[in-house]
Amino acid sequence: MSKSTPKLLRVRPAGPDHQVVTVTSASKAYRRQPCPSCPWRVDATGTFPAEAFRHSAETAYDMSQHVFSCHESGQKKPATCAGFLLRGATHNLAARLGYLNGRYGHDVTDGGLDLHPSYAAMAIANGVLPDEPCLAACRGPND
Template sequence: MTSTSDHPAEGGVTNIRPAGPDHQVVEVHGQARHPHRPSPCRTCPWRVDATGEFPAEAFRHSAPTAYDMSDRVFACHVAGAARPRPCAGFLLRGADHNLAARLMHLRGDVGPLSDGAHDLHDSYRAMAVANGVDPDDPVLVLCRP
């Protein structure tokens, strides 16, 4: 585990895990230190037209961000570990039951968001399954609809 924050509640990278030869998952707990993107980027995994950009393993690693009252934030893959920030697609479609995201909203840390006129997956589960995670995979059991 790679830890770069002694106080995860303040936000920061708490883990970086490989998800295939060319991908990694950056785990961010608590409030991100950098602002979110205003809309999903070109290869945002939440975009339906970006399905297949990332391996299924990345979605298995990130599934806890969709668990009820999670303090883990689905991080923007473009920002990486150097400037961790919440993913715009996550804030638009996957953060309703996420404690960290709800607290960011309450503090006014979430600015204007737009889907950029792109179709987004309806839920984390839908996104993960579309990207190769078996719908019966135990990691998806606790994901909120």
């Protein structure tokens, strides 16, 4: 498999010290366990501004082709977030195809960490109001 350089698609500000970056990537990189400040971790609630969750909500939409990437991996070496694979990828088309084509393995674990049960729950815990339009189309693992 040839290596491809990620292509920057868009950058959206999400607070004074944060941004949401969307890149393309043919990389098979993914995290096997949530990182120390993973937004899916309950103990990391409040680390990122609500605007970041508004921008990333599309990753939880039915048949979405956008995956939630690990913020620690950065734009140059993007990797799919372990928390997303564990709690937010059930209805995501890109993730489902990633499992089918071998991009992701079944070796992701929560490491005993308490994770938010769904994207909407995570976003709400981080300041997004439950009735905001960005959450209306979010699917959870049990939907």
